[in-house]
Amino acid sequence: MPVAKALHPSHHQSLMHEAGPNNHFRTAPSAPQRNGALLRGQSDNYTGLRPEAKKSNLLRGASADLSEFIWPKDQWPSVPHNDFHMAQELPTVDLSGLQSNDPLELEKIAQLLVKTFSNWGFVQVINHGVPTEVIDRMQYEARKFFDLPLEQKEKGVAPTSSKYEGFGYGVESGFFYAGKPWIDRFQCRWSPVCEIREPVEKVFTETSDAELFSNSIEEYNGRLDKLAMQILELCARGLGLPVDTFTKPFNGTAGDCIARMNYYPPCPLSSLTLGLGAHTDPNLLTILSQCKVGGLQVCKDGTWMSVKPKPDTLIINIGDTFEAWTNGRFRSVEHRAVVNETESRISMVYFASPPAKSLIQMPEQLITPQHPLKFRTSFTWEEYKIHLFKKHVGGNGVKTSKQWLRHPVPISQISS
Numbered sequence: 001m002p003v004a005k006a007l008h009p010s011h012h013q014s015l016m017h018e019a020g021p022n023n024h025f026r027t028a029p030s031a032p033q034r035n036g037a038l039l040r041g042q043s044d045n046y047t048g049l050r051p052e053a054k055k056s057n058l059l060r061g062a063s064a065d066l067s068e069f070i071w072p073k074d075q076w077p078s079v080p081h082n083d084f085h086m087a088q089e090l091p092t093v094d095l096s097g098l099q100s101n102d103p104l105e106l107e108k109i110a111q112l113l114v115k116t117f118s119n120w121g122f123v124q125v126i127n128h129g130v131p132t133e134v135i136d137r138m139q140y141e142a143r144k145f146f147d148l149p150l151e152q153k154e155k156g157v158a159p160t161s162s163k164y165e166g167f168g169y170g171v172e173s174g175f176f177y178a179g180k181p182w183i184d185r186f187q188c189r190w191s192p193v194c195e196i197r198e199p200v201e202k203v204f205t206e207t208s209d210a211e212l213f214s215n216s217i218e219e220y221n222g223r224l225d226k227l228a229m230q231i232l233e234l235c236a237r238g239l240g241l242p243v244d245t246f247t248k249p250f251n252g253t254a255g256d257c258i259a260r261m262n263y264y265p266p267c268p269l270s271s272l273t274l275g276l277g278a279h280t281d282p283n284l285l286t287i288l289s290q291c292k293v294g295g296l297q298v299c300k301d302g303t304w305m306s307v308k309p310k311p312d313t314l315i316i317n318i319g320d321t322f323e324a325w326t327n328g329r330f331r332s333v334e335h336r337a338v339v340n341e342t343e344s345r346i347s348m349v350y351f352a353s354p355p356a357k358s359l360i361q362m363p364e365q366l367i368t369p370q371h372p373l374k375f376r377t378s379f380t381w382e383e384y385k386i387h388l389f390k391k392h393v394g395g396n397g398v399k400t401s402k403q404w405l406r407h408p409v410p411i412s413q414i415s416s
């Protein structure tokens with residue numbers, strides 16, 4: 001099987017590889033060549049766009065020639081969405097031992113997770129306990145939602161400065177990076193209070209459709225609450241800490257958690273744009289499932305790699321808060337979403353964080369001569385969130401806000 005090492009954009013910006021029909025690699029035309037027709041047809045409003053894209057509110061406010069979606073050249077995807085021929089693959093951990101409760105099995109899984117979170121910041125898990133039907137139903141309902149006419153979906157846009165700001169249907173402008181992202185979205189607060197039903201009831205004309213959609217979100221995310229707690233316990237175990245180290249602040253609740261659905265319609269500018277720019281997640285732990293179309297890319301030691309969609313597999317990644325909590329033992333790693341010209345893609349993302357006011361205290365055992373203190377020893381998610389939103393300027397805002405976590409002094413001594 002041919003193996004190609006993905007090139008970092010700064011190394012080879014114009015060289016693109018695509019998997020050919022027989023899995024051989026051929027050099028794809030350069031981005032301007034591939035997208036030339038669209039660029040030349042600038043006066044021809046949105047020709048070349050598929051109906052799925054026209055149905056999305058990503059075009060709201062965009063100028064007719066789509067140039068707002070063209071990102072700076074150094075950020076053009078160097079690896080296409082379906083190039084999975086990487087020298088290494090994101091490690092997979094089998095969680096079936098979780099059901100057995102056998103301490104030896106649990107220890108084995110815990111060690112694997114710790115190793116993977118330390119090296120990659122990401123892991124794929126199988127036999128995770130979330131039934132296939134629950135994931136499939138969620139995917140199906142999400143697709144049904146994004147397939148609705150735009151004017152219908154826009155009934156679920158939260159008015160700015162309402163308590164739902166940033167939630168409901170649509171992408172808030174804060175997520176603009178160096179270019180406009182090719183993405184459509186629905187998100188809601190999942191806990192402490194589930195705020196899904198209000199926007200959903202406005203969107204669907206049939207009450208039964210609203211019920212089905214809301215029920216599937218509740219079922220899916222309820223399962224992920226359980227999985228998130230199991231992963232946190234395994235992480236503590238694997239780091240040699242009391243098993244409840246990372247779950248204690250949750251105090252039996254599901255914490256402060258967001259449920260998001262991303263929709264990336266086919267994009268005629270796919271080699272010049274991104275669905276989501278490179279970013280790390282600010283929260284504690286993220287659990288993602290993607291449909292059968294690839295698009296998630298993880299930056300492994302400076303090289304972008306595509307994560308191949310696999311049935312029944314969930315992807316878990318460490319957020320900035322967990323990186324800080326573990327004094328950097330776990331890595332919060334940059335990732336992004338690339339788009340493609342022919343197929344729409346859905347990803348469903350669950351963002352877990354401890355309850356806003358619970359104290360996150362770095363375990364002393366994680367500060368050693370080999371691992372000197374690099375992050376704050378104590379903070380609350382609320383404090384970090386306030387800082388994040390104050391400084392938030394899209395993906396770059398998250399990057400600079402991350403510095404706030406890197407103050408290895410007690411919070412009381414830091415002026416914000």
Ligand SMILES: O=C(O)CCC(=O)C(=O)O
Nearest residue numbers: 262295296336337347349
């Ligand atoms: O769609 C994806 O695969 C990535 C989603 C993501 O990173 C996000 O929603 O923050």
